[in-house]
Amino acid sequence: MSTVAETIDPYDITQRSNGLRRRRITEKLMGVLAIGSALAAVGILALVLGTVIYKGIDALDADFFTQPRPLFGAEGGIADALVGSALIVAMCVIFAVPVAVLVAIYMAEYASPRVSVFLRIVLDVLNGVPAIVVGIFIFGILVVGHGQSAIFGALALAILMLPMVARATQEVLEVIPRSLREASLALGVTKWRTTTSIVLPAAVGGILTGVVIAVARVAGETAPLLFTSSIAANQVSTDVFHALPTLPVAIFTFADSADPADQARGWAAALVLIVFVLVTNILAKVFSRGRAGR
Amino acid sequence: MSTIDDSAAPGAGLAGTGLERRGLRLGDTLFRGVALAASAGSAFLLGWIAFKVLDLAWPSIEEFGLSFIWTDAWDPVTEQFGALAFVYGTALTSAIALVLAVPISIGIALFLTELAPRRVAAPIATMVELLAAIPSVVLGLWGILVFGPWVAQHLEPLLQNYLGFLPIFSGSPSQAGILPAALVLTIMIVPIASAICRELFLRVPRDLTDGALALGSTRWESIRGVTLAYAAPGIAAAVLLGLGRAFGEAIAVTQVIGGGNSINVSWFATGDTLASRIASQYQGATSQLQAGSILYLAAILMAISLVTNVVAQVIVRRFEKARRAA
Amino acid sequence: MKKALVATFALAALVAIALVSGRAAAAPAATQDTSLTGTGSSFVFPLVSKWIPAVGQAYGINLTYSLTGSGAGIAGVTARTVDFGASDAPLSADQLTACKSCVVIPWALSATSIPYNVPGLGGRLRIDGATLSNIYLGKITNWNDAAIKKLNPKLSLPNLKITPVFRSDSSGTTYNFTEYLSSVSSEFRSKVGNNTAVNFPTGVGARGSAGVAGVVSKTEGALTYVDVAYSLTNHFTFAAIKNRAGAYALPGLRGIKQAVSQLPKKVTSLSQLKIVDPPKSAGKQAYPISTFTYVIVPTNSKSAGDVRKLVYWAVTQGQQFGPPLLFQPLPVTVQAFAYREIKKIQGV
Numbered sequence: 029m030s031t032v033a034e035t036i037d038p039y040d041i042t043q044r045s046n047g048l049r050r051r052r053i054t055e056k057l058m059g060v061l062a063i064g065s066a067l068a069a070v071g072i073l074a075l076v077l078g079t080v081i082y083k084g085i086d087a088l089d090a091d092f093f094t095q096p097r098p099l100f101g102a103e104g105g106i107a108d109a110l111v112g113s114a115l116i117v118a119m120c121v122i123f124a125v126p127v128a129v130l131v132a133i134y135m136a137e138y139a140s141p142r143v144s145v146f147l148r149i150v151l152d153v154l155n156g157v158p159a160i161v162v163g164i165f166i167f168g169i170l171v172v173g174h175g176q177s178a179i180f181g182a183l184a185l186a187i188l189m190l191p192m193v194a195r196a197t198q199e200v201l202e203v204i205p206r207s208l209r210e211a212s213l214a215l216g217v218t219k220w221r222t223t224t225s226i227v228l229p230a231a232v233g234g235i236l237t238g239v240v241i242a243v244a245r246v247a248g249e250t251a252p253l254l255f256t257s258s259i260a261a262n263q264v265s266t267d268v269f270h271a272l273p274t275l276p277v278a279i280f281t282f283a284d285s286a287d288p289a290d291q292a293r294g295w296a297a298a299l300v301l302i303v304f305v306l307v308t309n310i311l312a313k314v315f316s317r318g319r320a321g322r
Numbered sequence: 323m324s325t326i327d328d329s330a331a332p333g334a335g336l337a338g339t340g341l342e343r344r345g346l347r348l349g350d351t352l353f354r355g356v357a358l359a360a361s362a363g364s365a366f367l368l369g370w371i372a373f374k375v376l377d378l379a380w381p382s383i384e385e386f387g388l389s390f391i392w393t394d395a396w397d398p399v400t401e402q403f404g405a406l407a408f409v410y411g412t413a414l415t416s417a418i419a420l421v422l423a424v425p426i427s428i429g430i431a432l433f434l435t436e437l438a439p440r441r442v443a444a445p446i447a448t449m450v451e452l453l454a455a456i457p458s459v460v461l462g463l464w465g466i467l468v469f470g471p472w473v474a475q476h477l478e479p480l481l482q483n484y485l486g487f488l489p490i491f492s493g494s495p496s497q498a499g500i501l502p503a504a505l506v507l508t509i510m511i512v513p514i515a516s517a518i519c520r521e522l523f524l525r526v527p528r529d530l531t532d533g534a535l536a537l538g539s540t541r542w543e544s545i546r547g548v549t550l551a552y553a554a555p556g557i558a559a560a561v562l563l564g565l566g567r568a569f570g571e572a573i574a575v576t577q578v579i580g581g582g583n584s585i586n587v588s589w590f591a592t593g594d595t596l597a598s599r600i601a602s603q604y605q606g607a608t609s610q611l612q613a614g615s616i617l618y619l620a621a622i623l624m625a626i627s628l629v630t631n632v633v634a635q636v637i638v639r640r641f642e643k644a645r646r647a648a
Numbered sequence: 649m650k651k652a653l654v655a656t657f658a659l660a661a662l663v664a665i666a667l668v669s670g671r672a673a674a675a676p677a678a679t680q681d682t683s684l685t686g687t688g689s690s691f692v693f694p695l696v697s698k699w700i701p702a703v704g705q706a707y708g709i710n711l712t713y714s715l716t717g718s719g720a721g722i723a724g725v726t727a728r729t730v731d732f733g734a735s736d737a738p739l740s741a742d743q744l745t746a747c748k749s750c751v752v753i754p755w756a757l758s759a760t761s762i763p764y765n766v767p768g769l770g771g772r773l774r775i776d777g778a779t780l781s782n783i784y785l786g787k788i789t790n791w792n793d794a795a796i797k798k799l800n801p802k803l804s805l806p807n808l809k810i811t812p813v814f815r816s817d818s819s820g821t822t823y824n825f826t827e828y829l830s831s832v833s834s835e836f837r838s839k840v841g842n843n844t845a846v847n848f849p850t851g852v853g854a855r856g857s858a859g860v861a862g863v864v865s866k867t868e869g870a871l872t873y874v875d876v877a878y879s880l881t882n883h884f885t886f887a888a889i890k891n892r893a894g895a896y897a898l899p900g901l902r903g904i905k906q907a908v909s910q911l912p913k914k915v916t917s918l919s920q921l922k923i924v925d926p927p928k929s930a931g932k933q934a935y936p937i938s939t940f941t942y943v944i945v946p947t948n949s950k951s952a953g954d955v956r957k958l959v960y961w962a963v964t965q966g967q968q969f970g971p972p973l974l975f976q977p978l979p980v981t982v983q984a985f986a987y988r989e990i991k992k993i994q995g996v
Contacts, residue, residue, distance in 0.1 A: 065429025158570025248457020581853025606818025
């Protein structure tokens with residue numbers, strides 16, 4: 029007598045099975061746990077974001093965006109940290125993206141499969157190097173003897189950005205149909221011209237998405253900047269040859285303070301950073317959706 | 323006479339003047355050379371990082387040798403250093419974080435792929451991604467000012483009330499310690515692991531799960547028997563990637579772990595992890611030996627991250643090979 | 649493709665705006681052509697903060713100082729990543745050699761306070777060196793311990809766990825505090841010792857003066873050591889410490905002044921500047937945990953000339969900014985010592 033699970037008649041003793049009831053209970057339980065996990069994740073997100081918004085929003089006034097970080101016991105804002113972060117992230121992109129794209133091109137267009145696999149491993153391992161080790165590395169080879177500078181900070185962040193952008197670029201390049209390249213080569217265009225004028229433009233959307241995602245990650249990195257660009261004047265400066273204050277390091281410092289005004293500034297700075305990261309993430313999504321639609 | 327020059331590099335195309343052909347080859351060679359240089363440079367960079375860390379750690383490696391790894395000491399006054407307390411801290415916080423994060427991540431992934439209607443799944447998936455995007459320094463700020471005090475005032479007393487007979491929940495509640503740090507790490511691992519799991523579960527062939535359901539299993543049984551079994555290697559890889567993230571996290575951990583020097587059974591006690599100790603003490607090392615010892619910690623950290631990374635990749639590669647063969 | 653272009657332009661515009669606004673806001677600073685960078689002690693940070701604008705006006709020196717702890721100050725100047733380092737701990741012989749011809753100059757004088765967070769006491773806590781050592785050794789764990797009761801018969805001590813908080817970074821304040829505890833307790837000296845970073849057997853660590861102050865303000869029953877300027881700014885109650893004269897002293901200007909009253913007439917070396925646990929003859933109000941704080945300067949770096957101006961200004965006119973922050977102006981003998989050391993800074 030076949031008994032499909034759904035048609036068990038609970039009043040028919042011949043059909044009732046404790047095992048089945050237990051299985052159903054387990055099923056319901058797992059469902060509840062799954063929903064619970066999702067709710068927990070959403071809950072934590074709401075909690076963290078909510079706290080940041082709630083505690084940070086009061087400190088967001090005009091002064092906050094135009095005044096530099098305060099000295100001991102004074103008033104101030106995060107203007108110098110905003111400028112510093114913007115400059116360092118911009119330089120980081122300039123340092124990392126060309127190299128990353130070239131590596132990806134080499135892997136996709138020129139390298140033999142074994143070299144390609146080797147480079148993939150190199151990039152994945154590089155991606156796994158903890159940010160703090162990268163910070164110490166740049167500190168050891170550049171900062172010692174020369175002092176900190178925003179450029180060194182940007183170099184450290186560029187090392188973090190490189191594998192992310194290279195992988196994203198390589199994946200995009202692989203998706204571009206071979207026929208595109210072959211048609212171009214058949215028409216007499218040189219390989220390098222093919223790559224730069226035909227393949228790359230087709231990949232730009234994907235590369236940009238990868239860059240934007242990497243920027244969102246790197247903008248919040250604190251550890252490398254602690255060693256390379258943390259001793260900076262409390263004033264807005266664009267001198268990249270000296271250390272510049274940055275948003276993550278400022279938040280890190282504010283977090284420790286006992287002064288409630290400093291803590292409020294920390295929350296507000298965290299709010300600014302989160303908004304930036306969220307906006308860039310959404311931007312990346314918009315890009316990739318636009319690409320997929322094309 | 324043939325105008326096609328077959329000795330030219332691919333892409334040289336139809337023959338032009340000799341000069342043109344040479345110029346074209348130059349462009350190709352140059353470009354290839356630059357791309358090769360970038361790639362070689364990246365590989366070289368990785369090697370240089372490893373070398374530099376070992377080089378800076380050398381004074382300590384020379385002094386203490388391998389026994390540094392299992393020595394429990396950290397006394398700058400007597401210049402005795404050993405990594406055991408921090409290896410323990412790293413292992414413990416990561417283990418707690420994994421044990422908590424993996425079920426939660428699988429739960430979230432299952433919810434998103436099996437239970438939730440598409441309209442609900444998309445925004446929730448986005449929210450989980452946003453959780454991944456929160457910078458660690460912001461989690462650290464939240465940890466010091468909000469979460470740590472909550473753990474000390476509510477969670478730890480609760481645990482002590484009901485499970486206080488266990489030595490891990492003994493001692494007095496503290497807002498800085500192993501437990502808050504492990505919980506913050508959990509929050510960091512969950513989004514990554516759940517995103518990977520979600521991808522994995524979406525790729526499980528429907529016919530397998532349908533077959534299980536047709537044979538009379540409940541939804542959960544088909545998930546357990548088919549989906550999870552099928553995705554197991556991938557889940558292992560996700561776990562390892564999350565682990566790698568947990569090992570290397572310095573900033574958020576250092577803000578809530580309390581900088582303790584010794585190994586303590588209680589999870590309420592302060593402690594320290596490899597990455598966190600590097601972050602808090604590197605700049606202030608008062609002697610060559612202390613600086614070297616901190617770099618020795620970095621070398622251990624790098625080795626652990628490397629091994630985790632490589633194992634994860636091996637699993638993924640073998641997984642893909644098996645899948646392709648099947 | 650269009651979206652990509654838009655995004656690139658947006659990014660470029662953002663950078664441009666940042667640069668322009670940065671230049672506009674930095675314009676006044678552009679007139680100051682020398683910039684000096686220093687790092688180290690968080691102890692002296694409140695005073696240096698007052699010096700930064702003043703020294704900018706006096707000499708056009710653009711001074712940057714950030715707190716990383718005394719240990720990082722020593723390490724920074726040794727690695728020449730900064731122009732000068734600030735430390736509350738004098739350099740050891742090894743550190744001095746490693747620094748390669750640096751001079752160590754005392755440039756401020758203040759005290760380490762012992763703030764605590766114990767509600768409902770009904771008065772100021774009194775404590776002595778032995779009890780403090782035992783707290784940090786983990787032998788006294790509760791506020792209603794007999795030893796504390798004995799010193800504070802009139803206070804209502806609650807049944808509350810003591811959380812000793814210490815500096816997890818390399819700190820000159822730790823040096824000062826452990827120097828005091830080592831001199832009053834031989835057990836502390838042998839078990840923990842005296843250094844900028846020590847292995848405290850118990851307690852919670854936090855980074856920087858701000859960090860320890862933060863933990864104390866959030867944890868009932870916590871107790872820590874931090875320079876008195878931080879206690880003052882954060883409105884902490886700090887303990888009165890028993891000195892050798894048998895009286896309980898506070899880290900005020902008078903307490904610090906009496907603590908340094910026993911210096912020799914001519915100071916010839918840094919070892920004579922140890923002022924913790926002053927003798928009975930110092931006075932009834934001598935505060936036992938006072939300390940000088942030092943600036944470490946390479947004698948032959950590129951910026952030595954400017955640092956020389958800075959340090960000279962600091963030990964003379966800079967001292968007047970001290971009293972509101974409870975930095976006692978340097979005694980004349982120490983100033984004379986400082987002048988002699990400053991002369992050693994040659995410049996390239």
